[in-house]
Amino acid sequence: MRAPPGEIMFPWLRRSHEMEVTPLDWAEFFGNDNPVELDIGCGRGLYTWKASEANPEINYLGIELDYKTARRAAGKLYKREIPNARIISGDAREILDKLIVNGSVQAVHFYFPDPWWKRRHKWRRLFTDDFADQIAEVLQMGGILHSWTDVEDYFEVISALLEHHTQFETLPRPAEQTPDHDFDYRTSFERKKRKEGETIYRGQWKKIAERTT
Numbered sequence: 752m753r754a755p756p757g758e759i760m761f762p763w764l765r766r767s768h769e770m771e772v773t774p775l776d777w778a779e780f781f782g783n784d785n786p787v788e789l790d791i792g793c794g795r796g797l798y799t800w801k802a803s804e805a806n807p808e809i810n811y812l813g814i815e816l817d818y819k820t821a822r823r824a825a826g827k828l829y830k831r832e833i834p835n836a837r838i839i840s841g842d843a844r845e846i847l848d849k850l851i852v853n854g855s856v857q858a859v860h861f862y863f864p865d866p867w868w869k870r871r872h873k874w875r876r877l878f879t880d881d882f883a884d885q886i887a888e889v890l891q892m893g894g895i896l897h898s899w900t901d902v903e904d905y906f907e908v909i910s911a912l913l914e915h916h917t918q919f920e921t922l923p924r925p926a927e928q929t930p931d932h933d934f935d936y937r938t939s940f941e942r943k944k945r946k947e948g949e950t951i952y953r954g955q956w957k958k959i960a961e962r963t964t
């Protein structure tokens with residue numbers, strides 16, 4: 752079954768540019784006071800869907816730039832009427848800046864960001880020091896950033912930025928799990944890359960301080 756047009760999928764799917772530019776009140780947005788986690792660049796939403804089903808006491812917001820892809824992610828939630836997961840389509844940098852209250856998120860998931868392989872395109876990579884600052888802002892104290900990728904040099908850049916960031920502490924790398932079935936991967940890209948035999952680099956970092964400047 753194809754997902755219906757976006758407007759019909761409200762409240763599972765919203766477009767950031769159609770939303771009021773005021774920070775989201777999570778209790779109003781999700782209808783409860785449960786903790787919130789973000790899946791940035793959620794793609795087709797496998798993680799947002801599986802995590803929200805596995806952890807009904809946590810609210811998940813998937814953020815996806817590409818509207819068609821965001822619709823596919825939202826379709827999974829809409830069909831199952833999942834109460835604790837939503838998708839907003841838009842640029843994560845703007846959404847973090849304008850819609851997410853500082854210190855309001857218990858975890859950020861950032862899986863398989865676009866690698867922009869060509870040297871002249873690398874500036875397009877999402878994870879920069881400004882982006883690390885944005886993530887630090889929205890995380891609550893003790894909140895965790897999870898990031899996985901198959902692109903070794905991108906992982907090294909992310910790790911180095913966070914290693915030197917005064918607000919993060921590097922945690923031990925999570926071990927690889929053996930999937931039980933085809934949906935038992937963290938994300939669609941993890942499934943694709945592991946089936947291709949690629950190494951996956953997994954990291955997690957904890958927010959340990961507020962900004963001082």
Ligand SMILES: C[S@@+](CC[C@H](N)C(=O)[O-])C[C@H]1O[C@@H](n2cnc3c(N)ncnc32)[C@H](O)[C@@H]1O
Pocket residue numbers: 791792793794795814815816817820841842843844861862863864865866877938939940941
């Ligand atoms: C390689 S895919 C990975 C998707 C998913 N996380 C996974 O692991 O299967 C990267 C995703 O990030 C999205 N993306 C890229 N730039 C973005 C931005 N500025 N804001 C939100 N999403 C973005 C892309 O549209 C794409 O769906």
